Amino acid sequence: xxxxxxxxxxxxxxxxxxxxxxxxxxxxxxxxxxxxxxxxxxxxxxxxxxxxxxxxxxxxxxxxxxxxxxxxxxxxxxxxxxxxxxxxxxxxxxxxxxxxxxxxxxxxxxxxxxxxxxxxxxxxxxxxxxxxxxxxxxxxxxxxxxxxxxxxxxxxxxxxxxxxxxxxxxxxxxxxxxxxxxxxxxxxxxxxxxxxxxxxxxxxxxxxxxxxxxxxxxxxxxxxxxxxxxxxxxxxxxxxxxxxxxxxxxxxxxxxxxxxxxxxxxxxxxxxxxxxxxxxxxxxxxxxxxxxxxxxxxxxxxxxxxxxxxxxxxxxxxxxxxxxxxxxxxxxxxxxxxxxxxxxxxxxxxxxxxxxxxxxxxxxxxxxxxxxxxxxxxxxxxxxxxxxxxxxxxxxxxxxxxxxxxxxxxxxxxxxxxxxxxxxxxxxxxxxxxxxxxxxxxxxxxxxxxxxxxxxxxxxxxxxxxxxxxxxxxxxxxxxxxxxxxxxxxxxx
Numbered sequence: 392x393x394x395x396x397x398x399x400x401x402x403x404x405x406x407x408x409x410x411x412x413x414x415x416x417x418x419x420x421x422x423x424x425x426x427x428x429x430x431x432x433x434x435x436x437x438x439x440x441x442x443x444x445x446x447x448x449x450x451x452x453x454x455x456x457x458x459x460x461x462x463x464x465x466x467x468x469x470x471x472x473x474x475x476x477x478x479x480x481x482x483x484x485x486x487x488x489x490x491x492x493x494x495x496x497x498x499x500x501x502x503x504x505x506x507x508x509x510x511x512x513x514x515x516x517x518x519x520x521x522x523x524x525x526x527x528x529x530x531x532x533x534x535x536x537x538x539x540x541x542x543x544x545x546x547x548x549x550x551x552x553x554x555x556x557x558x559x560x561x562x563x564x565x566x567x568x569x570x571x572x573x574x575x576x577x578x579x580x581x582x583x584x585x586x587x588x589x590x591x592x593x594x595x596x597x598x599x600x601x602x603x604x605x606x607x608x609x610x611x612x613x614x615x616x617x618x619x620x621x622x623x624x625x626x627x628x629x630x631x632x633x634x635x636x637x638x639x640x641x642x643x644x645x646x647x648x649x650x651x652x653x654x655x656x657x658x659x660x661x662x663x664x665x666x667x668x669x670x671x672x673x674x675x676x677x678x679x680x681x682x683x684x685x686x687x688x689x690x691x692x693x694x695x696x697x698x699x700x701x702x703x704x705x706x707x708x709x710x711x712x713x714x715x716x717x718x719x720x721x722x723x724x725x726x727x728x729x730x731x732x733x734x735x736x737x738x739x740x741x742x743x744x745x746x747x748x749x750x751x752x753x754x755x756x757x758x759x760x761x762x763x764x765x766x767x768x769x770x771x772x773x774x775x776x777x778x779x780x781x782x783x784x785x786x787x788x789x790x791x792x793x794x795x796x797x798x799x800x801x802x803x804x805x806x807x808x809x810x811x812x813x814x815x816x817x818x819x820x821x822x823x824x825x826x827x828x829x830x831x832x833x834x835x836x837x838x839x840x841x842x843x844x845x846x847x848x849x850x851x852x853x854x855x856x857x858x859x860x861x862x863x864x865x866x867x868x869x870x871x872x873x874x875x876x877x878x879x880x881x882x883x884x
Contacts, residue, residue, distance in 0.1 A: 411715065411746035414505075414537075417444040420546070420677050421729075421736035422452040422591040422646075425494070428474045435726055435736055436478065444740070446537075447484060447500040449475055450546030452591040453732075456493045472498060476794040486795040487844070490514035490531045495590075497531045497546040503848065506836075507752035511536040512843045513572045519549070519562045530566040530590070534577060539748025540716050541576050543583040547590035553672075556621040559593055560629055567631070581634075581684070584716055585743075588635060589679040591734065594621035596644070596674050604673055605655065608643050616644075620675060635680040638723035638739070644673035645725045645735040652730055677725075679739035683718060686711060716745045753778045754837045754847030756786065759818070762833075764826040764857040770803070770819040770835055772847065782806045783840035786819055791832040791851050800833070801825035828857040 419435060433439065436447065454471055468476065469491070475498055476486050484500045487509055491497075495516070501509055512535045520528035530547040547566065549559040567580045577583045596604055598619045607615045617623055617640060626632040647656040656671040687704045722740040729736055753776050759769040770786055784806070787799035803821050835849040 411744050414445040414743045414745070415442060416446045416448065416741040416743055418544075418587060418589060418679055418739045418741070419447070419449045419736055420452075420589040420591070420679060420738075421450075422548070422677060422732060422734035423471070424453050424650075424732035424734065425455040426731045427455070428471050429729065429731055432474060432478055434728060435738065436475075437738075437740070438478075438482070443482070443502075445502050445505060447475075447479065447498075448533075448544050448587065449496075449498040449500075450544070450589050451494075451496040452546070452548040453494045454491070454496045469496070471496060475500070480792050480794040483792065485793065488512050488514055488533050488535065490516060490533060492516040492518065492529060492531050493527055495529065495531045495546060495548055497533055497544065499533050499535070499544065505537070506845050507754075507847055508538050508747075508749065509535055510842050510844050510846070511541075511574055511576075513574065515570050515572065517566045517570055519565060528562070530563075530570070532570055532580065534572045534574065534580075534583065536576075538745065538750075539714065540585065540745055541574070541583045543577070543580050543586045545580060545586065545588045545590075547588065547592060549591070549593045551593050553595045553597060556594060556597075556625060559621075560625055560632065563588075563592075564631055581682070584684050585718065586635075586682045586684075587679065588681070589737075589739070591646075591676050592622065592678045593676050594625070594674070594678070595676070596620055596672060597624075599672075601670065601672055604644075608655075608673060611643075613640055613643065616640075622675075622678065634685065635682045637678065637680045638720045640675050641723070642725045642737075643727075644675045645737055646674050646676040647671040647733045648730065648735065650730070650733060653727060656733075677734055677737045679723065679737060681718060681720075681741070683716070714746045714748050716743065718743055749776075751775050752847045753839070756835045756837055756847050756849040758835060758849065758852050761855060762826060762852070763855040764823050764828045765859050767823045768821045768826060770821060771816055772819065772837060773816050775847075778839060778846065779841040780805070781840045785838050785840075787836050787838060788821070788826070788854075789834050789836055791834060793834075796838060796845060799836075800827055800831075802838075805837075827854060828860040830854060830856040 417437065451471055454469060472489060479500050483503045485503055485506055486498060487501050487506060488499045489497060512533070514531070514533045516529060516531045518529045528548050528550060530545055532543055532545040534541070534543045545566070547563065549562050570580055571578055580586055596616050596619050599616065604616060607613060620640070648654065649657055655673050658670065687708050719742045720739060721742055722738065725735045725737050727735055753774065754772050755775055756770060756772045759771050762768045772786065785802045785804050787802040789799050793799070801821070803819055805819060831854045832851050833854050834851050836845045837847040839846045
């Protein structure tokens with residue numbers, strides 16, 4: 392099984408390096424062809440692997456986005472997001488960020504333990520379809536700081552068809568040129584320390600005929616096709632592409648398949664006058680690439696026409712020396728068992744080795760005393776480091792296994808409900824009316840509106856069942872994911 396053999400390549404991280412800690416990243420890209428999700432994505436996420444990822448990044452293309460469904464997806468989680476959240480939340484992964492532009496969807500999940508160290512989260516999008524006004528093609532991205540290292544994840548769906556290879560590169564350059572972030576360290580995509588670029592990039596295999604391509608696939612001699620893969624060909628002449636790395640394409644092309652099968656395109660396509668026999672040639676349209684920011688040259692190697700490195704370049708050099716970041720790809724493959732779309736999903740598993748720029752959360756939180764719906768409660772929190780606090784900051788009560796920042800039971804505004812403070816500890820009030828009547832394992836989390844992230848999470852604690860509710864015969868019942876209560880007829884009688 393592929394899950395049991397994930398040490399596939401050793402591209403940027405050499406054995407014996409002990410400059411920092413290792414983190415495992417699992418990336419998925421899949422053009423889902425407007426279909427609803429399958430019942431199970433365990434294999435796609437390698438949930439049976441003994442090595443669990445620290446981070447999951449899932450990029451989908453062609454998520455169903457007709458007007459009625461799209462509007463409902465804005466109000467409620469779309470079926471794909473819901474599936475991934477409900478699958479990962481019991482394993483203590485939290486959806487940290489997401490962005491959607493019509494059919495393009497990007498989801499970022501993290502293990503709970505890392506969440507307070509993921510900061511400066513921003514997401515944006517660029518349309519490239521129909522003169523740049525339509526979002527069926529383009530790119531969506533998430534920018535964030537992971538233990539101080541700026542990472543960017545870019546999910547693209549580029550122009551289709553064999554003859555538009557140059558247009559695809561132009562679209563990619565347009566996306567990287569126009570997307571900006573309100574972040575001094577990484578105001579553009581290519582300013583990030585590490586960029587992952589993935590999606591339905593739509594590059595095809597040119598020149599080779601259908602018979603030769605299918606023969607190579609059947610014989611698993613994929614390397615004979617690489618020289619005519621358009622993305623590999625374009626990398627030879629496009630500087631921006633040369634900075635991106637990709638693992639070997641040692642898996643069969645992921646497009647185009649008959650639905651619900653492993654058979655490549657066998658349909659006859661209708662022309663204006665009749666049917667013809669032309670079928671789509673298989674291609675590696677679905678790809679995952681990455682780019683480590685090139686190191687700034689040392690002062691003695693600067694351009695002689697330049698007076699010297701500016702302050703930002705000096706700071707960048709010093710940061711790279713003090714806080715190294717390295718990457719290794721452990722697995723790059725397709726998941727052939729998923730056949731609901733005409734594309735097969737592609738996964739890339741990576742090891743990031745980095746030295747943390749900080750190891751302490753910005754805020755420490757804890758509940759004061761016992762919590763239940765019978766009495767008002769208090770939260771104690773202490774800032775451990777300076778941070779830009781705001782009147783829009785809030786502390787949320789979350790059930791253990793919560794899915795996302797918005798999946799809180801209740802919340803309280805930090806400034807409005809502050810009741811006492813000194814230099815070290817601040818008390819915040821929570822009304823008993825806001826606390827659930829049933830017993831639950833919970834955590835408290837502090838959300839910074841300025842940093843757009845959770846900056847502190849408490850240890851799990853017990854919210855006790857309401858004694859008053861038990862005495863009055865009101866028992867909790869779970870209906871449609873919402874906490875409600877119903878009167879128990881047995882206790883009344």
